[in-house]
Structure formats: C-alpha cells, structure tokens
Amino acid sequence: MIKTDVVIIGAGPTGLFCAHQLGIIGLKCEIVDNLDKIGGQCIELYPDKPIYDIPAVPQCTGEELTNNLIEQIKPFNFNFHLNDRVQELKNENNKWIVKTSNGKEFETPNVVIAGGVGSFEPRKFPTKSAEIFDGKTVLYSIKDKTIFKDKSVVIFGGGDSALDWAIELSNSSKVTLVHRRDEFRGAPSSVQKIKELSKSKKIELITKYSMNEVKGNGSIESVEIKSESGESKTIKADYVLGFFGLIMQLGPIAEWGLNLNKKTIPVNTESFETNKKGIFAIGDICTYPGKLKLILSGFHEGALAARGCFKYARPDEKYRFEFTTASSAIKDRLGVKE
Amino acid sequence: MAKIKYVEFNGTVHEIEVSKGLSVMEGAVQNSIPGIDADCGGGMSCATCHVYINDSEWFNKLPEKEMGEDDMLDQAYEPKSNSRLSCQLIVSDELDGLTVHMPEKQV
Ligand SMILES: Cc1cc2nc3c(=O)[nH]c(=O)nc-3n(C[C@H](O)[C@H](O)[C@H](O)COP(=O)(O)OP(=O)(O)OC[C@H]3O[C@@H](n4cnc5c(N)ncnc54)[C@H](O)[C@@H]3O)c2cc1C
Ligand code: FES
Numbered sequence: 052m053i054k055t056d057v058v059i060i061g062a063g064p065t066g067l068f069c070a071h072q073l074g075i076i077g078l079k080c081e082i083v084d085n086l087d088k089i090g091g092q093c094i095e096l097y098p099d100k101p102i103y104d105i106p107a108v109p110q111c112t113g114e115e116l117t118n119n120l121i122e123q124i125k126p127f128n129f130n131f132h133l134n135d136r137v138q139e140l141k142n143e144n145n146k147w148i149v150k151t152s153n154g155k156e157f158e159t160p161n162v163v164i165a166g167g168v169g170s171f172e173p174r175k176f177p178t179k180s181a182e183i184f185d186g187k188t189v190l191y192s193i194k195d196k197t198i199f200k201d202k203s204v205v206i207f208g209g210g211d212s213a214l215d216w217a218i219e220l221s222n223s224s225k226v227t228l229v230h231r232r233d234e235f236r237g238a239p240s241s242v243q244k245i246k247e248l249s250k251s252k253k254i255e256l257i258t259k260y261s262m263n264e265v266k267g268n269g270s271i272e273s274v275e276i277k278s279e280s281g282e283s284k285t286i287k288a289d290y291v292l293g294f295f296g297l298i299m300q301l302g303p304i305a306e307w308g309l310n311l312n313k314k315t316i317p318v319n320t321e322s323f324e325t326n327k328k329g330i331f332a333i334g335d336i337c338t339y340p341g342k343l344k345l346i347l348s349g350f351h352e353g354a355l356a357a358r359g360c361f362k363y364a365r366p367d368e369k370y371r372f373e374f375t376t377a378s379s380a381i382k383d384r385l386g387v388k389e
Numbered sequence: 390m391a392k393i394k395y396v397e398f399n400g401t402v403h404e405i406e407v408s409k410g411l412s413v414m415e416g417a418v419q420n421s422i423p424g425i426d427a428d429c430g431g432g433m434s435c436a437t438c439h440v441y442i443n444d445s446e447w448f449n450k451l452p453e454k455e456m457g458e459d460d461m462l463d464q465a466y467e468p469k470s471n472s473r474l475s476c477q478l479i480v481s482d483e484l485d486g487l488t489v490h491m492p493e494k495q496v
Contacts, residue, residue: 298436
C-alpha cells in the first residue's frame with residue numbers, strides 16, 4: 052500500500068501541471084496512466100503538431116509541451132505508474148483506497164481525475180464473432196511477433212501500424228492486407244512498399260472490403276470479408292490483426308459513483324471538487340458553465356484543485372498563498388539556490 | 390437557420406433548425422440528440438461524430454472532404470463510402486433539408 056497526499060489519474064498536460072502545483076505547495080503525489088508514455092492526447096494523438104495557444108509559448112509541438120512539463124516537475128521526483136489503469140476507488144475511514152489493474156494500491160485523502168476523455172483503447176472489430184478470439188488469435192497490438200512465423204495472418208487497416216506490420220510480417224508469414232478504400236493514410240514510403248510487395252505477390256492486398264465475420268470452431272479458421280456492394284470473400288487465417296486507431300473510453304471512471312454529464316464530470320469552479328469529498332476532476336474530463344477543452348484551462352483547473360487537496364492532506368495547517376519568485380520554501384522544494 | 394434531419398440507428402427522427410455556421414455535429418449535441426458523441430469537440434480527431442448520408446444526391450452536393458477526414462473515417466465504427474464526419478459539415482443555406490443517418494454506435 053502506497054500512502055500519499057494525492058493520486059493523479061492521467062498523465063496528460065493537465066495532470067502533469069497539477070502535479071507541479073502540488074509540488075510547489077509542498078504536497079506529494081503519485082501519477083497513474085494506462086498509456087505506456089507520459090503526455091496524454093498531446094503525445095498520443097499529435098506529438099508533431101504545433102500548438103499555438105499555450106500562454107507565453109508562441110509555438111511548441113505536443114511532444115515539446117510534454118517534455119517541458121516533465122522537466123518542470125523533475126525537482127519533485129514524483130512517481131509515475133505507466134501501463135496501469137486505475138480501476139477502483141473506495142472510501143475507507145475518510146481515506147480513498149485506489150486500486151489499479153496491475154494490483155497496485157494507494158491510500159490517499161485526495162484523488163485528482165485528469166483522465167481526459169477517458170483511456171485510450173484500440174478500436175475493435177464490430178462483429179461479435181471476433182470477441183471469442185480476442186486476445187488469442189484476434190489481436191489489436193503485437194507483443195511477440197514470433198507467434199506469426201509460417202502462419203496465415205490477415206491484417207485490417209490503412210494506417211502506419213497496419214502497413215508496417217504487413218511489411219514486417221511478410222518476410223515470415225503469409226500476409227493478407229485488407230482495407231476499406233484504395234487510399235492509405237500511412238507514410239508514402241510504406242504505401243509504396245506495400246504496392247511493390249503486392250505486385251511481387253509477397254502479400255495479398257484487398258481493398259474496398261471490410262471485416263464481416265471471423266469463423267472457426269474453437270480455433271480460428273478463416274475470416275469472411277465483404278464489400279459495400281455485398282460481395283464476400285473468405286480468407287484462411289490463423290491470426291487476424293486489426294489496426295483502426297484508438298478510441299477513448301470513459302472506462303472504470305463511470306463506475307465510481309460520480310455525477311456524470313454525458314462523458315464529463317461536473318465540478319465546482321472553486322476547487323474543482325466533484326460530488327464526492329476529496330475527489331477532484333480537471334482538464335477535458337470536467338465540466339462547468341463556460342468550460343473550454345483547452346490545455347490552458349486545464350492548467351488553471353489543476354492549480355485550484357491542488358489548493359483544494361491541501362486542506363484534506365494537511366487538515367491542521369492553513370494554506371498560505373506565495374509567489375515562486377519570492378518564497379524561500381518554494382525555492383527549497385524546487386531545489387534552486389538563491 | 391437550416392433544417393437538418395437526424396435519424397438515429399433505431400429509426401427515431403429528430404428534425405432540428407440549426408443556425409448557420411454551426412456544424413451538423415454541434416446541431417445534434419446542443420439539442421441533446423443521442424447517437425453523436427463528438428468526443429474531441431469537433432477537432433477531427435475522434436471519429437465519434439460519424440454519420441451516413443444515404444441520399445447519394447445529397448452526398449455529392451456536400452462540400453468536399455478536407456484532407457484528413459477520410460483518414461479519420463478509417464477509424465470510425467463501420468465506415469462506408471457515404472460516411473462523413475458531422476463536425477466537418479458546416480450548416481449553410483445549401484444544407485437546408487439534409488438528412489443524416491447515425492451508425493449503430495460511435496465507439
Ligand atoms: C488533434 C488535437 C489537437 C489539439 N490542439 C490543441 C491546441 O492547439 N490547443 C489546446 O489548448 N488544446 C488542443 N487540443 C486539446 C488538448 O490536447 C486537450 O485539451 C488536453 O490534452 C487535455 O488534457 P488532459 O490532461 O485533461 O487529458 P488527456 O490529454 O486526454 O490525458 C488524459 C490521460 O488520462 C489517462 N487515463 C484516463 N483514464 C484513466 C484511468 N482510469 N487510469 C489511468 N489513466 C487514465 C489517459 O490514458 C490519458 O493519457 C487538441 C486535441 C487534439 C486531439
Ligand atoms: S467531433 Fe471528433 S472527429 Fe468530429
């Protein structure tokens with residue numbers, strides 16, 4: 052059991068800056084994110100795109116913003132728990148017990164939900180028949196590519212993941228690539244390579260078809276694909292891979308008894324506390340009159356939520372407002388010498 | 390104002406007057422019409438505002454897709470050749486009378 056002042060759910064820009072604000076006022080926190088990297092949407096969806104509306108930063112990419120936020124909280128040495136999803140929140144003796152899918156447990160008076168639009172999950176095949184084989188022979192990510200050796204692999208998708216794996220696996224497996232249209236969104240060099248491999252019959256390329264059904268009794272045998280005009284084909288398959296990008300699922304957050312407004316959590320705008328004492332929500336996941344889903348709003352929300360956490364973490368102390376330019380206590384926390 | 394008809398997957402029809410300049414997605418969200426999630430708020434990065442334009446005459450009349458819309462539609466639930474992202478359809482006089490059909494689900 053890890054004891055801390057605050058558990059932050061989500062390592063997007065909002066969660067990161069809230070951690071900074073907690074560090075500044077002298078509180079400790081632990082940060083959990085189910086992605087394998089820090090940065091939320093900025094790193095997952097647009098690492099190379101320039102952002103133009105971060106105050107006092109005329110331009111920076113999603114990745115640069117993330118790196119700067121990480122740099123800014125370095126002095127506090129907070130722990131990150133990546134690849135781990137917060138699954139359960141339970142109140143025991145006025146403390147929150149936070150449990151993750153990897154079995155970690157935290158005890159804390161405060162939880163800050165900075166979960167964006169929820170956690171990113173791979174989009175799956177719409178057919179029920181794919182669910183039976185999910186995680187065994189129907190896969191949405193690859194951990195061990197040796198399992199595909201000398202097997203028939205049917206890959207669906209038109210982006211970089213689909214193309215890169217089709218190219219890579221074509222060396223040692225029988226690969227069929229299926230995509231719903233003729234154009235691909237992957238890198239031009241990969242698209243070129245796929246076309247060459249298709250010409251030399253190293254892979255079979257089928258466009259304007261999509262998944263209809265996975266067939267097999269106990270183990271997978273084939274997939275049936277269909278075109279929009281109703282034609283269908285059956286392809287032998289040992290493995291089926293789908294790469295349709297990520298979708299955001301509110302996931303476990305919906306089950307914690309918080310008031311929800313569609314997929315967002317209503318908060319007060321004084322401390323960004325939810326309907327549950329000691330549970331705060333900031334960033335894209337929170338809602339209040341006038342809410343803007345912008346990074347700069349998330350920063351403001353994080354600063355106020357951090358102050359809100361103070362009173363539960365240090366019930367016997369009074370929070371004192373201080374400037375970073377002036378306070379020697381803050382400079383100590385930052386490890387800067389005057 | 391333009392009249393937009395939203396048809397849910399179960400057949401329920403919502404006919405709404407949407408102000409010019411709003412997107413077809415915003416027209417649905419602001420009127421609490423179910424079936425359009427719009428997780429990214431119109432940023433063309435979630436594909437959860439996906440609709441079908443079943444009338445091919447209407448489909449061809451719509452403003453052309455911008456770069457990236459088809460890429461995003463690849464990541465939608467059951468995209469077809471008559472799919473559009475409703476956040477990219479900006480309401481104007483030309484769209485008066487448009488009907489959009491929603492997919493079975495968005496995520
Ligand atoms: C293409 C695009 C362009 C954008 N451009 C701009 C722009 O120019 N300017 C601007 O201000 N904003 C922009 N935004 C919006 C901005 O990225 C978001 O407002 C911002 O990322 C919200 O930050 P957040 O920390 O609240 O959530 P997110 O960045 O969504 O991070 C939330 C994190 O929480 C994690 N999480 C969720 N649930 C759990 C759980 N149960 N357990 C563990 N982890 C969990 C998720 O995995 C995720 O990493 C853009 C967004 C997109 C998609
Ligand atoms: S609202 Fe997200 S793509 Fe349209």
